[in-house]
Amino acid sequence: MSSNLYDLVIVGDLRFPGGTSTCMAQEIRALANASYRLALVHIPTRRFNRNQQFHNHLQACIDEELCDLVDASETPLRAELLVLHNPYVFTEAPERRPQIYAATKILVAHQPIVDANGVPYYDAARVNAVCEDLFGTGIQWAPISAASRANLIAANLPYPILEEDWGNLIELDHWQADRSRPVGLIPVIGRHSRPEWEKWPATREDTLLVYPARDDIDVRLLGVAERLQSQIGEQPRNWRTYAFNELDPAQFLRSIDFFVYYHHQDWIEGFGRNIAEALASGCVVILPPHFQSVFQEAALYREPGDVVPTILEFYRDWERYQVQSDVGRRFITRLCGPDAHLKRVRRLISAAPVHPNETDGFASTLAAVKPSNPAKASIHEADVTVVGDFRCYGETAWRVAHEARIQAAAGYRTALVHLPGQRADVGPVIHPAIDACVGEGLATPLDPASTLIHTRLLIIHGPESVLSGDPQPVPRILADKIVVVVDQSPVNHPPPYDLIRKDRLFRTHFGGELYWAPVDEEIRHSIVEHNADVRLLDSTWTPSLALPTWRTRPRAHTVPIIGRSSLAGDRQWPDTAEEVEQVYPANGELVVRVACAPALRSVAGGPPPAAWQLFHPASTDQSKFIDNLDFFVYYAGNGHKELPSHAIIEAMARGVVTILPRHLKAQFGTGPLYTRPQRAIAMVHSLFARQDAYDDQATHAARQARQQFGANIHKARLRHLIGDAIKEPYTTHRRRANNRVLFVSSNGVGLGHLTRLLAVARRMPEPVEPVFATMSQALQIVEQHGFPAEHIPFHAYNGCNIADWNVWLSKQLRQVIDYYAASTVVFDGSVPYSGLIDAVGPDPDCRLAWIRRGMWRPEQANDGVIARQQHFDLIIEPDDIAATQDNGLTVENRHAALTVAPIRLLDEDELLSRQDAAEALGLDPDRPALLIQLGAGSNQDVVSVTGRILQTAAAFPQLQPVIAEWLMAPHHLDLWPGVKRLRGYPLSRYFKAFDFAVGAAGYNAFNEAISLALPTIFVPNDQPEMDDQRARATHAEANGAALCLDDPQTTDLSQYFEIMLNQDVRNHLKTNCARLTRANGAAAAAGAIADYLM
Amino acid sequence: MNAPARSPLSSRIAAPSADVRSLRQRVESQARHIETIEGRLRQTMADAGLRSETVELLPALPRRAITEYQQRVWKTVAAEPVARADQPPAPPQTSWWPRHDETAPPLVPAPGWSCYELANTTAKVLGISVFGLTEERLHEVLALIASQQRKTRDFTPVFLTSSTAFHLFRHHGFAFEYLPSADRRQNVTGQQDWHDYAAHRLELICRKWALARIVCFGAQAIGSW
Structure with a gap:
């Protein structure tokens, strides 16, 4: 006999008058609408009169052909899922035996097994036996609610219980x-x-x-x-x-x-x-x-x-x-909506085997449905749940972020529920400090609309916005205790809100004891004065910060950097432009930095001075912003209310000397220095000039901050409110081991950027592990040095839109930084890409350094480029032997940089002797040799110049010319048969094999040639996008250390060769090279990176 | 792979003017011309036995980690250690937890010299996986792809490679993405499993170039290198 195949077979006594039949009918409608093939099987029980009609809802389903009514004793049925409704139906075997084969079998327990006194309504063992006899083993009992589940468990039901409740469907x-x-x-x-x-x-x-x-x-x-x-x-x-x-x-x-x-x-x-x-x-x-x-x-x-x-x-x-x-x-x-039921059925059907085999199917299904703790499966348990609008810019964001960190460190499980309110002064996204807590796994964000949370403590921020109606979702939170943090007086709050009404509303919805927690005494008095009925927390909700270990730091810059971080708004600033200029001068005597959100548009009625360096919290981590200040100076206008308390405390804690007006002493204690605004800048200059005094003040402030505003304050109030954490405290360790440095080089015309980075990387102190991400196509030389390397395709190679490319650069760099756990990124390139700054700026665990060579051409419009220096934690400027000729923009910005001697890849002791170098290159050490290294030829014609040089060299039969073939050269054509070509790196290792060179005057080639005393005829690359090579070459010539060609296409080269082949001349040049040479600055740069940033 | 659809002529990709089209055709023509001349030159020199001697020197240089480096003794104020979760979960990106995630249109790869007319057009982009190929085999595959592209003129390749012989891609003007092979990444381990990282990189590459699909050459499939 063939069997009919269905997705589901639904079985029950179709005459039940109440909920069971209504429930079956609703399920049939939902499933039929979702195009499931359904069979409905009636099993008559003795409970109802033989002549009683089917329930009208079920009859309607049959009439509307939503399902097939099948006599399964006549027609065998096969289905993915069999649903048996109500255990009462199966307390006795039916008169006519149905023939139904299904992979998954569910018995919906519409009735409890026992009543409240333990008296059984039916014999569960008998019901199960009847079902197994009829439909095979592996029946899963499905409770219809949590109470029903508890009843099944209380009755010690020895059969599998479905992991999720079979909730009733409601239309x-x-x-x-x-x-x-x-x-x-x-x-x-x-x-x-x-x-x-x-x-x-x-x-x-x-x-x-x-x-x-x-x-x-x-x-x-x-x-x-x-x-x-x-x-x-x-x-x-x-x-x-x-x-x-x-x-x-x-x-x-x-x-x-x-x-x-x-x-x-x-x-x-x-x-x-x-x-x-x-x-x-x-x-x-x-x-x-x-x-x-x-x-x-x-x-x-x-x-x-x-x-x-x-x-x-x-x-x-x-x-x-x-x-x-x-x-x-x-x-x-x-x-009870149809979606919930359809998802449930989909899960059950997808769990069924593709080719149902009675025994195997049961085994796999049973294994899948063993519940571990079914009664609590759908509730998120938290120790502390924080509710508020987390897009806010102000103090609330910092309070939430710091407290979440403290809670995590103490072992309290934190849930965050973001409830967007109607306030205008919020950003479009979650505040980065709060989002960082989530990113680091310290707190769990939960969907307010769908997750039910049970929490020991609920902390509400911005009470005026919580439960304020649409479009905000109503959070599903059951709290043992509630604290409402009040940082503005409800009376003066724009608009004022009814605190007593909020009090009732919160207690109704969240349950538990409720306390109002003012953040200062002024607000406490305001609440007491206007709302005597509500319950206030005994102590104020003072700022409490998670503060890392701190140490005094060296300075890489020579002009003081002062700054502040605050909300936007004229009241945050002194009232007049004169007063602003007094405290935050824009005359260049010091650097003024401002971190402000929303973006700062107006100060004392006018635009902010152009000389100020502005930061936005979304692009720069606040702790890094503060770390890079020497002084945190905060003065505001009269009548100002909201202080950047967390920023002030963080500045103290991070050893940034903090200068405030006197009236704030009661709030911040002895950590900061207090003075009148007229005296603030004099105080800055005085302390900046005395490093020891500065360090003493910084150390004092750091200690005071930890005592007055440390993590213990928040931990103590948590213990007071809800007791100790149940969970063990988090393992405490840094996310990044602080020994990985990512070196990022841009794609220059030559290898200068990459070579400087290699020079520094190979000198980094142990146990630092350098890793590279380079845009240079000469990546193989990084791997040659044993460093892992990633490649970043450069925009110019592909002709990409630069703005778009920067976004993708940022994404790739974030992946690389995260994978290698880099705590420092060192960039060498002429233009700090916005993608680089965007990738590192917001990351609190990663610092950014810029190795920036000088000799920029004065005519290049680089103001926008140099302005990006404000985003770097450290700028290292390697000196240039021709630095006295430098007229570029970096000269006037050198106050922001740490200067080191010229950086070279090799120290002198790494060069091969003449004998060994000549042998490696296959040259005769007793004959003169010429090295031709004109560069990659990416932006100038080096082929014809090389041709002229070789033509000239041919007139000197003893001379052995060698062409240095650039690793990045676009073509490798063999244009000069019989001439030796050198493909290698680093060429300077073989310098002693040569008597003189004809070469470009890029940073590396020039500084290496002079420092390693290789007599050279320089051929400057005068392309406008290049650095000032001619200034270098003429400087060397003026000092008798090299020769410089004005025009390699027209100059008679033979004269130059004759000069260079004269031993006395070469000795003279070498002597002058030795006079100009400087020590290798690579080790100093490596030490500075370790010292300043790690 | 869920690559974003490349929208036809998006705001970033304007239809080229007649002059630009003409210049691109000229680049193509010049590229073919150069290719021919170079080939002829190489052949002539080989026939005449003319060649130079090339010395290749890429010595491994040891690290010179500074030993004299001594950190200054700083004044220190200790604090409680900062909590970190061992394995932070990926932050949600949903309407109920709005996060900053800057988006940008997919980039348009360089089309290659021989089909330069495709530059900045909406031609479909194919990922060409060439992991583990020898330089010789890579050379052949590049020639094959260039030839196919010249015939169909309807795609731009982006090569996915573990080879550092970038000059081969440069010769054709093709875009490429590099992922180091196992032997090149032994020195430093990452914070996560390499294959997970590589999968994320690949996913990023697919989105970045809007790869329509990936064609594999060689025995090493994507993710196995």
Whole structure:
């Protein structure tokens, strides 16, 4: 006999009058709409009269052909999933045996196994045995709610229990009702249910406690039978009663405001479909507390005596009623909407084997559904949950970020719930300091709309914005204790808010004891004065910062850097332009830096001075910004309220000498220096000139900051509020080991950038591990030195849009920095790319250094390039032998840089002797040799010049010319047969094999040739994008250390060769080279990187 | 692979003017001309036995880590250690946790000299995986791709390579992305498994160039190198 194949087979007694049949019908509609093939199988039980009709909802499904009604005793069925409804149906074997084969079999436990006294409703073992006999082993019992699950577990059910609840489906649109206003002039409460005794309170007194006889409340009851009427006796005047099915329940629910459902104490409600319907209808639902595990935040849970006061309280505050109504609707949409059921079925069907095999299928399915702790599967447990608008720029963001770090370090599990409010002074994204906590795994962000959170402590920031209505979601949080942090007086707050109303609202929605926590005494007084009723925390909520170890640091710059970080707004600044200039001068005597969000547009009524260096918190980490200051100087206008307290404390803690007006001493103690604004800059100059005095003051401030505002403050208040952390504290370690340096070189015309980086990298002190990311196509020389290297394709090679390329550069660099855990990035290039700055700037664990050679051409428009120096933590400028000829922009910016001697790859002791070098190159050491190294030829014609040089050399038969072939040269054509070509790196290693050279005057070639005393005829590359090579070459010639060709295409080279072949001349040149030469600065640069940044 | 669709003529890619088209055609023509002359020159010199001697010297230079380096003794103020999670989860990027994530249109790779008319057009971009190929074999594959491109003129290749012989790609003017082979990355281990990192790099490369698909040459599949 062939079998019919379906996706699902649904089995039950189709005559059940109540929730079971309604539930089956809803599931059929949802599944049919999703195009599942469904079979419906009726198994008649003795419970119902043989002539009783199918439930009308199920009959409608059959009539509408949403499913096939199949007699499975006649027609065998095969399906992915078999769903058996209600254990009652299977308490006895049916008269006609159905033939159904399915991979996954679910028995939906609509009824509990035992009642509240432990008396069984049915024999679960018998039910399971009947099901297994009919459908095979591996039946999974599916509870319909958390209470139903608890009942199965309490009954020690020895069979598999499905990991998720089989929630009832509700057709939400059918129950929709308008709750914008009350039904009538007085509250209307009611309920609907079956009329059986167990569905009602046990006694008259119990009944009247929750359905009171009083004139100021209307009571409407649907499903009343004679028994209840006889129990109550004379019906109270304010009651209206209806028999079961007398009214359509949806219509009935639209006629009441509050759904109040209390039943017999012996009865255990498996789910409470009528409650779900009331929630879908938008009623505010009041239930006994044992329902909380099922309906969570959707209902209010009250003892019977508290029902009436709650009704009156909510009726009087209709806004609050609507919030609660909305919470209930959202909850039931999630729990009972069709999507939840379809996902459940999809999961079960996808878990089924492709070719169902009875035994194997059961084994795999059973293994998949063993629950570990099914009752708690859907609740996120946290020690501290923080709620607020995390896009804010001000103090709140820093408070949240620092406290999250402290909580993590102490072992408290932190959840973050972002509730976007209506404030205008917020950014578009989560504040980077808070986002960093998430990125580092210190706190867990949770979706307010879908995650149910149980927390030991709820901290609310910005109370005016929380639970303020659409579009903000209503968070699902159950709290043991609540602290509301108040950083502005509710009275002066724009706009003012009703603190008492917020107090009630928070307690209603989040539960738990609630305390208001002002951040200072002024706000405390304001609250006490205006709102005596609310409960205040004893101590103020002082800033408490997670502060790292600190040490005094060297300075790489020679002009003091002062700065501040604050919110935007004129009141944050001194009132007049003169006062601003007094404290933050723009005359060049010092560097002024300002970190400000939103972007600073106005200061004392005018634009900020152009000389100031402006930063935005999204692009620069605040701790790095502060670290790079010498002085944090904060003066504001009269009447100013919001201080950048966290920034001030962080500056003190990081050893940045802090200068403040005197009136702030009470708040910040003895750590900062206090003076009048007129004296602030004199104080800066005085301390900057005395390093020891500066270090003493910095050390004192760092200690004071830790004592007054350290992590212990927040830990102590947490212990006071919720006790110790349950979890062990986090393993404390740095995310990055502080020994990886990423060297990034741009793509120059030659190898200068890469060579300088290699020179520094190979001298980094142990245990530093250099890693490279280079845009140069000569990457192989990095690997030749044993360093790992990544390649970044350069925009010019591909002709890319530069702005777009920078975005992709930033993304790739972030990947590389994260993978290699680099704590420092050292860049060598003429232009610091915005992608580089964007990748490193916001990263608190990664510092950025720039090795910047000088000799920029004065005519190049490089103002924008040099302005980017403000983003570097360290700038190293390697000196140039021709530095006296330097007229470029770096000269006037040298105050910002640390100068080291010229950087060379090799020290003199690494050069081969003449004998060894000549042997390696195959040259005769007794004959003169010429090295031709004109560069890559990327931007000039080196071929014709080389041709002229070789033509000239041919006139000197003893001379051995060697052409240095550039590793990056575009073509490798063999244009000069018989001439030796040298492909190698570094060429300077073989310098002693040569008597003289003809070469370019780039930084490396020039400084190497002079420092290593190789007599050279320089051929400067005069292309406008190059550095000032001619200045170098003429400087060397003027000092008798080299020759310089004016025009290699026309000059008679033979004269130059004759000069160079004269030993006396060469000796003279070498002597002068020795006079000009400087020590190799590579080691100093390496030491500085380690010393300043690591 | 979920590469973003390359939108036709996006704001970054304007339709070229007649002059620009003409110049690009000229570049193509010149590239072919140079190729021919170079080939002829090489052949002539080989026939005449004319060649130079090339010395290749790439010595491994040891590190000279500074031993005299001594950190100054700084005044220090200790604090409690900073907490770090061992393996931070990836931060969410959802509407309920808005994060900064700058986006940019995919880049347009260099089309190669012989089909330079495709520069800055919306021709589809193919990833050509050539991991583990010898230089000789790589040379052949590049010639093959260039030849195919000349025939169809409807794609731009981006080569994915573990070879440092970048001059081969440069010769054709083709775009390439480099990922080091196992023997080249032995010295330093990363913070995560290399294959996970490589998978992320590859995903970034796909988005960056909007690769329509990847064609593999050689035995080493993507992710196995």
